[in-house]
Amino acid sequence: MGAYDALKEQILGYAKYAAADVGQVAGARDAFMQFKELLNSGHVRAAEKLDGVWQVNGWVKQGILLGMKLGRLQAGRVESGAEGSAFTFIDKDTYPLRQFADDCGVRIVPGGSSVRDGSYLAPSVVMMPPAYVNVGAYVDEGSMIDSHALVGSCAQVGRNVHLSAAVQVGGVLEPVGAMPVIIEDGVMVGGNCGIYEGTIVGERSVIGTGVILNGSTPVYDMVNNTIHRRTEDSPLVIPEGAVVVAGSRGLKGDFATVHGLSIYTPIIIKYRDARTDAATALEEALR
Ligand SMILES: CC(C)(COP(=O)(O)OP(=O)(O)OC[C@H]1O[C@@H](n2cnc3c(N)ncnc32)[C@H](O)[C@@H]1OP(=O)(O)O)[C@@H](O)C(=O)NCCC(=O)NCCS
Known part of the structure; x- marks a missing residue:
């Protein structure tokens, strides 16, 4: 039991x-x-x-x-101090803002961030403003949620993950059997990335600035000469330590050839090495 x-x-x-x-x-x-x-x-x-x-x-x-x-x-309001300019909001009374005790160890820098009740932020998580953590999300120790980032419903974020500015980790609440987005330990997600539809980002991988991953994106692995895709039984999985950058590939067909069309595609350009570690090294003092 x-x-x-x-x-x-x-x-x-x-x-x-x-x-x-x-x-x-x-x-x-x-x-x-x-x-x-x-x-x-x-x-x-x-x-x-x-x-x-x-x-x-x-x-x-x-x-x-x-x-x-x-x-x-239920309506709520935060007074701004100036008459007629309170910040008002309306939501289900079962999901108010999450309350944190003084000694919870989480740091939420002021400036427009919200954490919804029913989500977990481990001690030592840092959240820069504005950012949003939705219900069912789980963010483990030492992780940083930078400004304009979203941790969508049910997303699971591991230890020492860096979600850079404007990263969108999509929510997956329905269907109830669907895998949420998973970002494993030690992952660095670069600015403006979007990770959606139950994608699993393997440990210590690096998602370069501006990469979008969803259930329909094939990921071309230049190191192993293979293509990673979602299958009927498995979501899209980015292998451990992969360095994924935003690329493109030419489209086939006469029309595409005449017009020189290509389509966005994420590419595993390499696997993490000392150079990547140096490029993604984080300043402890900020945490
Ligand atoms: C992925 C990243 C970490 C670079 O990793 P790296 O291991 O240092 O990569 P390297 O410099 O060894 O580059 C390997 C190859 O990939 C290419 N490359 C590296 N990053 C790339 C990117 N983001 N897009 C396209 N190509 C890229 C390099 O040009 C190089 O190709 P070459 O050998 O033909 O010249 C970096 O590009 C990145 O995206 N950093 C995140 C920055 C960010 O968003 N910070 C957020 C702050 S809030």
């Missing part, structure tokens, strides 16, 4: 109700609140690596969706 099996059964039971009815079901809100605390503390995760393989925890995603169904719209 897993530690949270009883709660899991409760969540799955309540998740069967329609949004219009579940609010009246005794115990549903309490079970959800208990579940959300386990998300906040990192004890339950939308996906985890078991015996070296990433597994989706579908019941966790069901629990997050249960919170959406249970939520009632």
